[in-house]
Amino acid sequence: MNAFLPFSIAVRALRRNKVRAILTVLGIIVGTAALIAVMAVGQGASTMIREQIESMGSNMVLVFPGSMRTSGANSGSGGKQSLSAADGDAIAAEIAGVEAVCPVIRGWAQIVHRNNNWRPNAQGVSPEYREIRAWPMLAGEFFQEADVRGSTRVCVLGTTVVQNLFVGVDPIGKVVRINNMPFRVVGVLAPKGTAAWGQDQDDTVLVPVTTMARVLQGSPFDSVSQLMIGVSTTESLPDVIADIEALLRQRHRVRTPADDDFTVMDLTEITEAVSSVSRLMTVLLSVIASISLLVGGIGIMNIMLVSVTERTREIGIRMAVGASPRDIMQQFLVEAFVLSALGAVVGVALGAGAAGIISHVNRWPVHVSAGSVGLSVMFAGLIGVFFGWYPSWRASRLNPIECLRYE
């Protein structure tokens, strides 16, 4: 039999009943669209996480106060203030492989410039921060060691803050009010985008760590929220972490690891945790989308059964002029396949559109890969063939005489 015949028959049959064809494949369309969108968002997330690891500098170790091995990246709840700047100095001085240590104090800041005000994330840091996070400047300069020593009122802003405070004005050298105290803007950080955990990294204001403690929080500079440690090579990370733990246990007089009042983490650990969650979500949502595809397949089976009955006479005529059971089977299978493949194509378009909207609204990167498109279309085609099988088989088993007699 002519290879294209089943396709032209299928397309004709579907064109004859457009509305029904569309309603039939609605399930497939929705299923494919959901699958595409979910995979696009999931893939976008993992791409982003990978980029995060690269952009944050993979040779970074974080030390948090309190034992919180299980609470992941949530560093805000350090509990007792058990980590001091002196611990950081000791780490910098004593541990081989450590390149830089930056004490970090988190705080809050209401920034006002003229009529604009904004509440970004506020951190007190030292100049090493920029080096460890490999964060270039967009304009101006980062504050200096002298600013830390002198607790001066200077700040460095992220681009989101700049956008919200300065409209058409160069912020460098301007004075803003942070919690009602005047601060001079010395630099603007280059944009870094959204972090793996969904935080806008550019929505930040950095002040000298001593300024954060003494000026903004009105407390002595003793405890820190976190120590950020730059390590020379990735290979030395495990050794450095072990050394830090040993040193801190000694300094804090802790006997066993179970009694640790601090937590040491490297960045890959955090990103792994985040990306494994996003992977799990992607898999779960993909399974749900696949189920809706499956339901769509049942819809196809239903309509194909109706279609076979409706076209009994046509089947009889085709058989009378020499169509074999295989030809008839093929005709209906191809029809089911074309139906679901068309649905899949429409679904891919819709899914990609939905992914685009998701990315636009949430500023969350999405990635519609050729792989996910191929996978969805193939899956939908398989569903069509699978659920088209039974109706097609029924059609091919029909008795030609009874078909010809059918009214």
Next chain:
Amino acid sequence: MVGEAEIIMLISLENVCKKYRVGEVDIPALQDVTLEVARGEFLAIMGASGCGKSTLLNLLGCLDQPSSGRYRLDGAEVSGMTWSELARVRNTRIGFVFQSFNLLPRLTALENVELPLMYGPSLPAAARRKKALGLLERVGLADRVKHSPVQLSGGQQQRVAIARSLVNDPALILADEPTGNLDSHSGADIMALFHDLSAQGMTIVAVTHADDIARSARRIIRMRDGRVMPEEAERINHEDTKSTKRAHEG
């Protein structure tokens, strides 16, 4: 060398029975039918309604299998073939003409005529088209090729069906009351077509109720209650058919 008795008949039925099972009982539609048809014969099957004419024709057309007995078509054993093999025989050896035309309503006349070629050994589209056009011309519908069946009269539809039955160069044309749905004028046209085909040497088996139509056949068999009655009709051999044809044209 080959004796008269050994000439292979186109159709050879031996003690063919066909039973339909309805519930618990077997309804014998054909009983012990033995029948031979030679190449080039024009055979009419007559009989009362329900006597098994259609059943016999469907068996001859490989649309169904006998319950018992043998059926050989052109020397090849048909009884016992699989459905696929039967489909192939229908496609390459047999042309059907039905009472209700049985054209596919969504296809044009031309596409309907091409239909059997779609399922046969693959032929280039241009060749299929050319052949179908030639046959439509032969049945007098050269100006109706793009029409769909609903745009054609009954007589025209039946002529499309005849063109379709011829498109695969079959050895045998089977017609089940081909004029049953037509007025007498169109019916006469169709019978004239069959007559011409027969005159050109085509083997035709037609079921009919009408005596005047049966008259154009060279041989008539009558059926009653699933059995073929002893033949009384005269047989006119092939040579005579040809001379008649020549006389027609002259």
